[in-house]
Amino acid sequence: MQQTFISVAMTYSIFHRALFSVALIASTAGVSQAQWDYKTSVKKQISISNMNCSGCDLSGADYSGTNMKHSDLSGAILNRVNFSGAEIENSNLSGAQLSRSFFARVNAHNILLRGANLKDSTLTEINLKESDLQGATLAAAELRKGRITRSSLKGANLSRLSALAASFEGSDLTLATADGANLTGASFVDATLVKVDFGTANVSAANFTGADLSGAKMVLVRGLTQEHLDAACGDGQTQLPVDLTITYCKENSEDSEIHDIAEHGYMAARDREIALRSERAIQNLEILMKNTTPEGRRALQRVHADLLGIRRKIEE
Numbered sequence: 001m002q003q004t005f006i007s008v009a010m011t012y013s014i015f016h017r018a019l020f021s022v023a024l025i026a027s028t029a030g031v032s033q034a035q036w037d038y039k040t041s042v043k044k045q046i047s048i049s050n051m052n053c054s055g056c057d058l059s060g061a062d063y064s065g066t067n068m069k070h071s072d073l074s075g076a077i078l079n080r081v082n083f084s085g086a087e088i089e090n091s092n093l094s095g096a097q098l099s100r101s102f103f104a105r106v107n108a109h110n111i112l113l114r115g116a117n118l119k120d121s122t123l124t125e126i127n128l129k130e131s132d133l134q135g136a137t138l139a140a141a142e143l144r145k146g147r148i149t150r151s152s153l154k155g156a157n158l159s160r161l162s163a164l165a166a167s168f169e170g171s172d173l174t175l176a177t178a179d180g181a182n183l184t185g186a187s188f189v190d191a192t193l194v195k196v197d198f199g200t201a202n203v204s205a206a207n208f209t210g211a212d213l214s215g216a217k218m219v220l221v222r223g224l225t226q227e228h229l230d231a232a233c234g235d236g237q238t239q240l241p242v243d244l245t246i247t248y249c250k251e252n253s254e255d256s257e258i259h260d261i262a263e264h265g266y267m268a269a270r271d272r273e274i275a276l277r278s279e280r281a282i283q284n285l286e287i288l289m290k291n292t293t294p295e296g297r298r299a300l301q302r303v304h305a306d307l308l309g310i311r312r313k314i315e316e
Helices: 002-028 225-229 250-290 294-315
Strands: none
Touching: 250 294
């Protein structure tokens, strides 16, 4: 059965290429290329699930409305491909080249997009729930009303991303970059935004309720308000405009408390050591004062007074 699916997938790809070649030949013969355009010749709503085309070059193909679930397109070249309305759940597109591709209203639940290049792609209203986009590039992509929820975007490049009213709820964006991104009205509820570099991103009307902004860089962020930060938490490394503050996350507060306790314990132990040494010095000095000349005793009295002062301060 698997061989049959692979055969169908490869035939599908060859069919695309053949039609494209015919279109080019037809155009030189004075025939309208639109008559031979493979994008309009392929029957929609077909199923090629379990497609195995790792590393294939399918640039410019039209898979709109196609069932491509459980497919392996890892490392494939899929630039300018139309996936609009397609079903690609549980598929592997890791490392794929997908620049300027169309994913409008695609159901992409639980897919792998690690290291994929989605630059300038259209992801309007896409559903990327529980997916892996670690290290992916979404620079200058269109994600309006898209949903990348409970997913991993660790180290992703979101620079100049347009994500109006998009949702990143429960996702992990640790170390992602979002310089120049339009995040107006986006939801980051319960998202992990640790060490995210927001650069000059616009977060007007965004929702940061329950978000962890520890170590995030937000000094130049546009539209950031104290209300945003009051709903989130961070740590001492969170970089904010001078007039804004953030409450420490619980784990960071506990870590800080533990550090303070340890520091206090160290200081107390050090003070006890100093006190002990001072007491011994005082005792030795008093013995020396009893067995010295009057002139030597007067000189040692000043040192004795200093040591007594140190002991009093420690005892306080």
